[in-house]
Amino acid sequence: MKRPRLLAIVFLGLVTLSSLLAGVLAPAPYAQQFRDVPDAASSRQHPLGTDDLGRDRLSRLLYGTRVSLLLAPAAALVTTILAAFIGGTAGYAGGWMEDLVMSGTDLFLSLPWLFLLITVRALLPLNVAPLTSVVITFALLGCLGWAGAARVVCADTHELCNSDFMLQARASGNAGIRLLVHHLLPNLKPVLFAQFWISIPVFILSETNLSILGLGVAEPLPSWGSLLRELESFSMLTAKPSQFAPLILLIATVSCFHLAMQREEA
Amino acid sequence: MSSLFRCATKTVILIFLGGLMGATLVRFAPGYGVTEEELDSRLNGESLRALRASHEPPRDLMRFYLQFGGKLLHGDLGFSSAMREPVSQLIAERFPETMKSIGFSVALGWAAGLSLAILSVTARSATVDLGTSLVATIALCTPAAVLALLCVIAQAPGRLVIAAIIFPKVFQYARNLLLRSAALPHVLAASARGIRASRIFLWHILPVAAPQLLAVAGITVSMAFTAAIPVEALCDIPGIGQLAWKAALARDLELLVMLTMIVTTVTLLANSTAELLGKVVVAGKA
């Protein structure tokens, strides 16, 4: 698995570098509308064609990578940390504490958070900068996405606490934070990595759905989610291959994240 | 008996709390109490004022909730302003449809996710692992709206979309948990003793990961419910997910409170069952 992992890391590096050098690599500004050639196929001027408003798709993909590649993993990290903290604490404490926290988690999973998001939008000024809007969006996603994973972390922690190695660690005099950090947390990695890996594309896709609430990435700033919206219509049946570029890039990037994060097999 | 009573009491309290919190979120969200009929230029001032008065939000939410609770105890689930039907009728018509969708999609999602996870773990091949991960990644990265359109094009049931949303999550959790279990010393010992691979998997790997897998099973039910809302709306499946979407757009308070309570009930039941089964498995191992 060493070579595929290396290739994955190189690919991620290339994607990151391309997005950082978008100003140099992009054939045109991401907001510029070439209104004479909307929905154009690939050409020398527009290697990935243009979108429905005549904007260069490659430029928007490069700039959109910055938003999605930076903020989605950050939001995924927030979710994972929250899930680890809440689920881990509940599972470690056990008893009524675990019951209480897990009941709260179940309640959290059931509530219609759509209305909280609508309220957040109402509280924000209308003229919020696109970048601020994006950061707030992903922060919200990060803060709302932990509940399901917390349950799994709690169950896992509970099991691990009763395992032999934890018993031995306690018997050796380990307790409190040391026990948590050095013995429990490393064994929670499989669950936490799973949560992290799942959250990245989920948040990228959720961001675009939040645009119906006035959140999400505001025009003309592109993101992978907004680029994927092109495929969500009847005209997908006659879609040009270049329109699938954001989807292919997302799949490739998430796969590479997965490969890069894997442990060596036992 | 007392623990059963405590559990039942806790469940009832949580369900009502869920309803109250849901009602609060809906009531104080912007757009509550307005209707698009207000933009009808045919309406004169008097009619417009009457229309607005008829959508006036309840001033005292606690009072509304107590009255709602009182009606609920008498079996009256309220009246939906969006669908113009009693809530009980709407739920009776649509709940079975959603339960069928969720049952189908959770079963299919688990069958696919767990199968691929087991294949990935047992094959011990980097190519197989890559292939299975790629399949899961494709499902995870494709927007639900695109999957819905593909289902419609293929004349496949929209429920497949919910299954496609669940399966990569099941796959990833299951894969990682099973891999961890497979790396434990006792598995190595069993392998060294020449025990068959399938027996090792069924008796030594799976049971170790079972409590966590059951926890994942619990959350996939609530995941399926959450996914059902946009999927039923996209594919026009007449279930409670579609109802929830329409109720949300119309800010239909009574219907949304009821739906929140239903979702809370199902989530609690699923997760409690998963927890209980997990304890049974652990007790069995002991």
Place this chain on the structure above:
Amino acid sequence: MNRPYLPLLVPLFISMGTAWAGPSPDANELRFCIGAQPKTFNPLLVDDEASETVRYLTGGVLLRLDRNSQKLLPELAAAWTINHTGNAITFTLRENVHFSDGTPFSAEDVAYTMEQLMDPGLHSPTGDAFRSSPGKVITKIAGKYHVTVTFPAPIVGLDRLFDQVAIMSSKLPQKEMAVLGPYFLAENKAGAYLLLKRNPNYWKHDQAGRQLPYIDRVRLDIQQNRDIEALRLTRGEIDFINSLNAESFESLKARAPQTVFDAGVGLDSEQMWFNQVSSAPLPDYKKAWFASTNFRRAISASIHRDDLARVVFKGHAQPAVSFISPGNKFWFDQKLQPHAFDSKAAMRALSQDGFQLQNGMLQDRSGHPVEFSVITNAGNKDRERMATMIQQDLAAMGIRLNVVTLDFPSLIERITRTFNYEACLLGLVNDDLDPNTQMAVWLSSADNHQWNPNQKTPATPWEAEVDRLMREQAAMLDPKKRKHDVDRVQEIVWDQEPFIYLVNKNALSAVSANLHNIHPSVLRPQVYWNIDQLTLGKEVAANR
């Protein structure tokens, strides 16, 4: 090699083996989609598109506007006259007509309907169109088939308004169940579909004497997703799409050009306006911008309307001129032209108000950079695209426009209650040719005077003039005299631009090759306006 996972795949294959095609369409059942569950089946309270569809299919009206010729034709009323003062209309009803339940139709039913319609407690939108002034409406029955309805004041286009009034039975307790239209509601699965069956007592016959309608059943599937609706049409699961967006039109055209119809420029418009409410929670300098005619003219002159029509609507729209579409041939002021893109004129207008460019950014005389937001409803891709294109147009002028898409209830709350918005981009759905139906938009005291509603006194001289002209034309019966006033209103609106009109969309529809005798119109309902004469498959219609 052991494969412990194989048993798990069994449910997978069983599940996928489940039959998944919906029931195949019946040969004599017309199927099309509506976007939502009808909110009411009471024809007098219809206020949404889905309910209007059901009303059109089930309601019998006294007079019907032919959507093709735009002429008013007799229906349940064989003849009618309006008195010279324009406040009374007398109908001579068709004889031997029965409701769907068999009860006879007579003048009593007309009287009952009018009494219900004009009940102030009902707050019927259809009834409000008849309320030109306060006072009681008197209905006099002069015989089994003769009835006169007298209003307190003259009503312009009085006879045309009866196209929207479905006559209800005065005898049946459940008034909505007995109908006079071609179909009655047989089944209603809330949120899923409605099934309408032919009215066995429908009064119309074709020239060969065969009772209409030709099609036995109409199934209305509730389908919110327009893309899936288009897909279903291509698969033959539905028979037509009444109103199509440009993107789907082009996609369908590429697959089957003979199925799509562009009936020409419709009555609907897309427009943008600025919040001019004095109590709005906006900074004073922004209120000053929006209240300035020069500012609005400049914004208008900065917009490439041709590009909007060509790029967003794929050429199936044209730049708009005023609140009346060029498709409304009689009422549209032919002297007016759409505001052309003219950046120099825009800068001149701005400099008159002290705006100037500083480092590529436009600033007002106090140094505030010109930045504002425009809200529009999320989910409407055409409006989102228009807003993005306008954003680019204004960026070229050094103006920063922030596009905010909101869910519809939140948007309505902002524009009708809190007035917490700066600019709004929405469309006007216009079902009526007569501009009198837009009184609630143009009177400054009205609630739907979007940019500054409920004014106690007109805020500007031009709004006062518009008030005067609209009231004057509402009191006249002579269409030519009314047109003079309406033209003047159009000219004022064109000049002052409280609404920046963007485009008038074409009426686009798509029809299956299986459906015959269709004549798509710009007036709603575009495709099925002659529902009783449509035929499916090999059925041939005899001419009326």
